[in-house]
Amino acid sequence: MAPAGQSCESWLTQADARVYQRDFQRQPITVMEGYGQDTELAGCAVPCKMVGGGPGQPAEGTPLYDAHFGPAAGAAPGTGLSVVRNMESMSNYPGLAVERARYDGYDIVMTTRLDSDVPASYLSWAEYLVMKPLVPKEADVVAFISNCGAKSFRLQALEALSANFTVHSYGRCLHNVDTRDPKADVLRRYKFTLAFENSQELDYITEKYIQALEAGSVPIVIGATNIADYEVAPNSMLVLESMEDIPAVAARMQQLLRNKTAYDEMLAWKEIGPQDKFLALLDLSVVHSSCSLCIQLATRIRTAEEAAQQLQRQPPCSCRRAPGGAVVHHLLVRERGRFESRDVFLDGGNLTVAGLHAAINQAFGRAGQVPIWQSHRPDFKGGAREIGKFNTLIKLRIYRVYQVGQTQRAALYGEASLDTDLKVAGIVSGNPCAKLEVVFV
Structure with missing residues (x-):
């Protein structure tokens, strides 16, 4: 029970209060990037500094850095936890897999995977105006594919769909049209965009998908094996998981080209907004991944202090x-x-x-x-x-x-x-x- 004259809420607020040794205002989270200029992350929820230079001399009794980008092996003393950050696919870079990175000695993993410690996503409110208004469509299908040796089946899919539709291919693969206009402007003119990734794996979503959403062009997707988790709204995309899906997707595209009402329904989210699960993903981008890393580090520091305090006093x-x-x-x-x-x-x-x-x-x-x-x-x-x-x-x-x-x-x-x-x-x-x-x- 709370002392006489004091509510439980008031008493618990005082009794459970913590006093921390590390004051982040005086001693910000510091991460060694090892390149570029020193940068203080303005607006981050915890004071944070990214240091471009190499390691210096640690302050007395404390490490100079809380973390550094690079492996733990061979790291200089005082450089803190080791961090791996990369937004490439794990099919092309197997060492980025969370389990593999842990085995290789990394303390914190930052990749496109949502099960990494600090997800680093291509999705962004700041870079892409997802709610950009629709414009009249001038043609049917567009593709920008330039890596013709990708591990996914996207080149075969491009060839198969080109046999059924007039596909304007601006990339090096099956190139048949040129433009000097920005890609974002080009995509808006088309009813469908081939958002074909170079790899098919969990959470691997790049700019290809969100550029189609921004343009108001229905995406035909090859990519993340869990792409349904990233659907901006129900009935807003078509998915190719393998070449076996080509006939069904092509038939659906033909139906949509003939039925304007059905096609417009796939873009109805442009008026009412994305569904909640997409907002929850896109909102991750409002905090830069470097700031999220600093929050992760500060949280670990606080948790360690609290564990030590609880050995002496349990609130x-x-x-x-x-x-x-x-x-x-x-x-x-x-x-x-x-x-x-x-x-x-x-x-x-x-x-x-x-x-x-x-x-x-x-x-x-x-x-x-x-x-x-x-x-x-x-x-x-x-x-x-x-x-x-x-x-x-x-x-x-x-x-x-x-x-x-x-x-x-x-x-x-x-x-x-x-x-x-x-x-x-x-x-x-x-x-x-x-x-x-x-x-x-």
Whole structure:
């Protein structure tokens, strides 16, 4: 119970408070890139500096760097954890596979895979105006493919579709048309874009797919084996998993070319906006991957300090309102992309998904929380608008809640999401002062 005259919420806020040795304002997270200029990441949720030069002398009692890009083997003293960062496919670079990178001694993995420690995605609100308005179409199918020796079957697919449709191929493969116009302008003129990747593997999505979305050209996709996870809206793309799919996809394309209403339905999302699961992926880009790396490092440092403190003192983390009364659980919840947490209090008699969401919304709403993506997204309801002109306060809507430290694959698509009452009760009851992360859409 809380002391007389003090609420459980007030007492727990004080009793569970931590004092950390590392003050990131005075000692920012520092990562050695080993090339380029020193850069301070403005706007990052945790003070962070990327250092271009080589290792220097460590400060007394501390490493000079928290991490460095490169393998652990042969790294200079004081360079911290080893990080691998690469956005190429693992079919072409097997060493990028998360399990292989761990075996090779890397502490942190940054790739296009959502099960890497820090996903580095090609999807971006800033680089691609996904809600750009539609323009009238002038032709049927377009392709920009220049690597004719890719490991996927994209060249064979290009040849097969070219036998059924007039495909304007601007790349080196089956090249038949030239242009001086920017690629983004060219794509907008076509009803279909062949978004063919050079590899077929989990989460491998490059600019080819999102450029088609930006252009308002229905993508025909060869690429990620889980491409359905990246669908901007239901019925918005056609997928080729193998050459056996060519007849069915070609037949569907013919139907859509004959039926304008059916074709327009595939682009209806341009008016109403993407579905939530796509927003949850695209919103990852509002925090630069380098900043996400710094948040990851700072979180690890804080977690280590907390573990050491708990050997000396275990914070209460829960409080009974009165003898025989309800128990209040203290949770620490942060929005994905941010570092600091907010105090959230959950009644022990309501350890449910609805109860957790209500408690989070109450705590974040009272604090006037602005979603991290608010200044990055266009306005869907008012039609396509340029990034950065969106100032209307958005009502918070929870998409996922999960424990801090989970990968985005586990959080968005796996068992880490606290999406059942049983999971909520288990995490809250079994983890004093549970640290959670929330994704708002």
